[in-house]
Amino acid sequence: MSGPDPTLLLAVHGTRDPRGTAVAHGLARRVAALGGMPVRLGFADVLAPDVGEVAGAITGPVVVVPAFLAAGYHVRVDIPAQLARAGRADARVTEALGSDPRLVATAARRLRRAGYRPGDAVVLAAAGSSDPAARAEVADAADRLARELFAPVRVGYIATGAPTVADAVAGLRAAGHRRVAVGSWLLAPGLFHTRLSGSGADAVAAPLCPDDAVADAVVARFRAAVLPAAV
Template sequence: MSATPILLAVGHGTRDPAGVATIRALLERVRALRPALPVAACFAEICAPSLDDAVAGLGGPAVAVPLMLGRGYHSLVDIPGRTGPGTVVARPLGPHALLARALADRLRATPPADAVVLGAAGTSDPSGMADVRAAARLLGRHLGRPVAHGFAASAEPSLTDVVGDLRRRGARRVTVASYLLAPGFFHRRIHDSGADAVSPPIGVHDALATLILRRYDEAALAYGPLGETPQKAASRP
């Protein structure tokens, strides 16, 4: 058994080849930051390798890190339910100040705006909605200005409504900070919100790669010093 648990990065999955390529490039950045750490990639749905196939082929302890920006079905129910007893599931990535730093960097690619909105994909989970609100507050603190939030799908307030409301209140230029890891369906939906500018997804960024490693390190504490499974580690005197 390996003394170092594998970092099993679990992406959501997308039919957009650019989205898959972005996740793989992001994990290359993770490997560059910690070359000795074994890193494997899989997806909860749509893409290969699947989470189930990846877990079946692990051959040792692992920490599954959901590449998700907040709590929701995949991070709270699906991924924990599909991993074996030798795998610990880390917290989702957000909200976190490192994500705010990365979002601020991506906003530099857009022109100055009167108002900034954090644009998230959408969730039906109340805890996930709360995570997006917290992420907007963190970005506002980083930028030193108020940041509203809206969802591209499946939640309220809708991003289109938030952009329209800001215009009615006098904002001439509205920019959306894309609270997404990679391009795909939801980024296209954000572009349809009526905003004047939309930042690129977070993508390959050192702050995001550092956060992935931080979530791994937090969860890896469940293992004993020799890479024992969490159950065995808990039984140590």
């Protein structure tokens, strides 16, 4: 990109839980501190301003980094539609964050802090999606986490998709695993993470944020969009 420096527009889902909103603002501040670029925050759903409204108020080029762990409906449809309505279809939208290896490493750290023990089976808890491509991305994350932990990892869904987290936990117990831990494939606290306490697991990991690794992943997405030849 030439001309004015681009602004990083951090696109988050949005939640009515004030803890989750505080985490989103904290992530935006940390990204700005680590990357040294202007950073704005927009919401894909639930809260305002939406991504397009924020982009429309920015002068100069915009790079939207979706703070999502898979490229489901919000990333593929909602965010581009919001940008188009605001007259900012020129904004560059990067990939979602889930394929960045730093996030799987963060999920493993969160599990260990929650009480995961070597030998435990693991359920990776994701929000869920009706999009098969997004579900495939979560399955890939589970495979990578299994290699990180040297442990069996199954996917469980909180809102959309099967098996549910509780069913995945029960399935691992039925397969002979005495202890089952739930890893969180969620960025921030909120209703979805709260539901995990009723999954029947022996340990439930915290969401991925706050963690500098997540901010690093956002900065890396931005820099790859701005200077692809240098990354």
